[in-house]
Amino acid sequence: MGPPGSAKGRPEDKLWNKSDDDGICEFPGPMTSMLSITNLHATVGEKQILNGLTLEVPAGEVHAIMGPNGAGKSTLSYVLTGRSGYEVTQGTATLNGEDLLALAPDERAARGVFLSFQYPLEIPGVPALTFIRTALNAQRKARGEAEISAPEFLKKARATATALKIDFDMLKRALNVGFSGGEKKRMEIFQMAMLEPRFLILDETDSGLDIDALKIVAAGVNALRGPERGMLVITHYQRLLDYIKPDRVHVLSAGRIVASGGPELALQLEAEGYDKYVQVAA
Amino acid sequence: MTLAAAIKTGDVSQLPSRRDEDWRWTDLRGLIRSLPPRYEPKAGHGAFAIVRDDELYRSPFEATRQVTVLNGGICGLGLREAAPLVFDKHDPVVLLDVQTLGDISEVTALKITVPAGLSAVLLESHVGQGRYVTSLSLDIVVEAGGSLERVLLAEDDPEGVSIVDATVDLAPGATFSQTILTFGGRRQRIETHITHPGQGAAVRLDGVYLLRDQRHADLTTVVTHGGRDGTTSQLTKGVVRDQARGVFQGRIVVEGGADGTEARMGHHALILSDKAEVDAKPELLIFADDVQCAHGNTVGALDEAAIFYARQRGMPEDVARAMLTEAFVGEVVDRIGHEGAREIARAWVSAQLGTAE
Ligand SMILES: Nc1ncnc2c1ncn2[C@@H]1O[C@H](COP(=O)(O)OP(=O)(O)OP(=O)(O)O)[C@@H](O)[C@H]1O
Numbered sequence: 001m002g003p004p005g006s007a008k009g010r011p012e013d014k015l016w017n018k019s020d021d022d023g024i025c026e027f028p029g030p031m032t033s034m035l036s037i038t039n040l041h042a043t044v045g046e047k048q049i050l051n052g053l054t055l056e057v058p059a060g061e062v063h064a065i066m067g068p069n070g071a072g073k074s075t076l077s078y079v080l081t082g083r084s085g086y087e088v089t090q091g092t093a094t095l096n097g098e099d100l101l102a103l104a105p106d107e108r109a110a111r112g113v114f115l116s117f118q119y120p121l122e123i124p125g126v127p128a129l130t131f132i133r134t135a136l137n138a139q140r141k142a143r144g145e146a147e148i149s150a151p152e153f154l155k156k157a158r159a160t161a162t163a164l165k166i167d168f169d170m171l172k173r174a175l176n177v178g179f180s181g182g183e184k185k186r187m188e189i190f191q192m193a194m195l196e197p198r199f200l201i202l203d204e205t206d207s208g209l210d211i212d213a214l215k216i217v218a219a220g221v222n223a224l225r226g227p228e229r230g231m232l233v234i235t236h237y238q239r240l241l242d243y244i245k246p247d248r249v250h251v252l253s254a255g256r257i258v259a260s261g262g263p264e265l266a267l268q269l270e271a272e273g274y275d276k277y278v279q280v281a282a
Numbered sequence: 283m284t285l286a287a288a289i290k291t292g293d294v295s296q297l298p299s300r301r302d303e304d305w306r307w308t309d310l311r312g313l314i315r316s317l318p319p320r321y322e323p324k325a326g327h328g329a330f331a332i333v334r335d336d337e338l339y340r341s342p343f344e345a346t347r348q349v350t351v352l353n354g355g356i357c358g359l360g361l362r363e364a365a366p367l368v369f370d371k372h373d374p375v376v377l378l379d380v381q382t383l384g385d386i387s388e389v390t391a392l393k394i395t396v397p398a399g400l401s402a403v404l405l406e407s408h409v410g411q412g413r414y415v416t417s418l419s420l421d422i423v424v425e426a427g428g429s430l431e432r433v434l435l436a437e438d439d440p441e442g443v444s445i446v447d448a449t450v451d452l453a454p455g456a457t458f459s460q461t462i463l464t465f466g467g468r469r470q471r472i473e474t475h476i477t478h479p480g481q482g483a484a485v486r487l488d489g490v491y492l493l494r495d496q497r498h499a500d501l502t503t504v505v506t507h508g509g510r511d512g513t514t515s516q517l518t519k520g521v522v523r524d525q526a527r528g529v530f531q532g533r534i535v536v537e538g539g540a541d542g543t544e545a546r547m548g549h550h551a552l553i554l555s556d557k558a559e560v561d562a563k564p565e566l567l568i569f570a571d572d573v574q575c576a577h578g579n580t581v582g583a584l585d586e587a588a589i590f591y592a593r594q595r596g597m598p599e600d601v602a603r604a605m606l607t608e609a610f611v612g613e614v615v616d617r618i619g620h621e622g623a624r625e626i627a628r629a630w631v632s633a634q635l636g637t638a639e
């Protein structure tokens with residue numbers, strides 16, 4: 001797996017880059033932002049968690065979100081993916097101009113929204129491959145595409161597993177059941193690579209990964225970078241951003257974006273912490 | 283107080299009722315006001331008279347040898363005391379095809395023997411149509427070192443009342459494995475009583491109930507460990523929706539002196555609607571000192587977090603729910619040893635859960 005833009009035509013590159021000429025990147029008219037969030041307010045239970053969050057992620061860009069524990073980062077990822085119990089009380093979120101909040105979670109997935117969970121769920125009794133194939137075919141069906149054939153799916157799964165250094169036998173086990181924390185995170189990236197989403201939300205995908213796994217996962221994410229894709233990378237550590245270089249870095253504190261900047265902001269946060277932003281939010 | 287006695291005498295007061303401790307969740311006395319007429323077999327029709335294929339229900343199982351029990355006289359044929367079924371090495375897989383038709387009551391009994399050292403498979407398909415009341419008793423003997431796998435698939439009528447009870451007598455070193463798959467009936471009880479001698483004998487005792495509408499299924503088991511060093515592994519899973527009711531009564535008795543017994547009992551049910559009900563009574567009665575016994579019993583709903591996860595990956599809600607439900611039951615199906623029966627069971631589960639492709 002090479003870094004983005006490395007030697008074209010290698011099999012791994014084929015695997016990752018759903019080539020630029022397949023048409024999915026052609027939007028009608030000029031696009032400002034791919035993901036557009038305006039003044040988003042959301043509650044969990046009775047508790048107000050998101051407090052007027054505004055954020056724009058243009059297609060082709062990677063934005064990092066950093067912020068203290070409990071700031072609402074995971075809440076944002078659940079609101080964007082439609083988890084029940086997360087109620088939007090005000091504001092909007094659109095993907096390529098379409099109202100995201102009006103769609104069911106699976107409809108959002110079929111539009112290309114993918115969340116790499118901070119805490120991936122265990123699915124007892126369902127082999128990872130079966131789960132992913134069911135998901136992939138459900139997405140294809142929703143988009144009016146033909147199902148992927150079993151041999152084609154297996155071929156792709158094998159190549160992807162090789163690229164991510166995942167033991168193929170692990171994919172025959174029940175998804176995430178008894179997997180280590182790092183293995184679960186790797187499985188999230190495996191699913192991402194298989195589903196080829198258009199908008200990626202990575203919620204602390206780096207936590208729990210050893211340093212080699214981090215490089216592999218980052219390479220997997222980088223391989224999906226392209227002019228047609230957008231990414232939101234939630235992390236606590238600058239280290240991940242050494243491998244997945246963000247175009248913008250935002251600070252989320254108390255349910256709002258309180259500061260935004262270039263990659264240097266992450267370095268500054270690493271050195272100085274969140275103190276001054278917590279003040280701003282208070 | 284048994285259904286068989288009530289049918290034989292025509293006296294409904296002999297029906298088991300909720301006042302009988304073991305029948306409190308499967309009340310027959312309160313349900314049955316009068317018994318439908320008992321079918322009278324015509325003279326001259328033997329137990330295994332040939333029945334034309336097109337008059338039979340289709341059994342899900344196939345085997346080289348078949349024993350048909352007909353309740354209700356298709357072609358004027360009725361069977362009360364069938365000739366004993368003795369397995370032999372030429373036909374180790376036998377299909378017991380129990381078919382019930384019409385508004386009748388019937389009592390049937392069958393003796394089954396697995397000779398010493400033989401490995402046998404008994405596939406039972408119980409198919410019914412009508413407002414019937416039937417009692418079928420199997421008296422199973424597995425001789426020393428023999429093994430029997432029994433897979434029973436029950437497809438009763440929503441108006442049918444059926445009690446199937448099997449008494450299993452195991453010799454030392456014998457193996458008995460059972461999987462019951464049912465979608466219930468108006469009232470249905472499938473009961474298994476095992477005399478477990480220990481001494482290397484092993485029992486697997488599994489069940490799956492998938493109930494809809496107002497169906498009722500009761501899986502009742504009693505395993506009595508009378509000797510040292512026996513094992514019992516029991517796993518039952520149920521899925522109930524609508525106003526259906528599932529009953530699980532599992533009792534494992536370890537008698538004094540039956541040291542070294544290993545017994546595990548699991549019963550897990552998913553309740554998918556507010557009006558559905560599951561009643562479970564897992565019991566371990568242990569009178570020996572040195573035993574390893576455990577039981578687990580859970581009744582709950584599907585994991586909503588797992589459903590969200592599957593939906594986030596693109597599965598519509600119904601697909602996600604069906605997938606998780608099928609996986610829940612799949613653990614039991616996977617334990618079936620006979621490959622053909624396992625595949626049939628898997629397909630049957632998919633069909634019941636609406637996940638068949
Ligand atoms: N079900 C809930 N009921 C009440 N409060 C909740 C619930 N779920 C989350 N919260 C609260 O919402 C706040 C935001 O949580 P969230 O998980 O979004 O934080 P985060 O920014 O992702 O934190 P971390 O960096 O620790 O992952 C926290 O204070 C949390 O306790």
Ligand SMILES: [Mg+2]
Nearest residue numbers: 073074075118
């Ligand atoms: Mg979080």
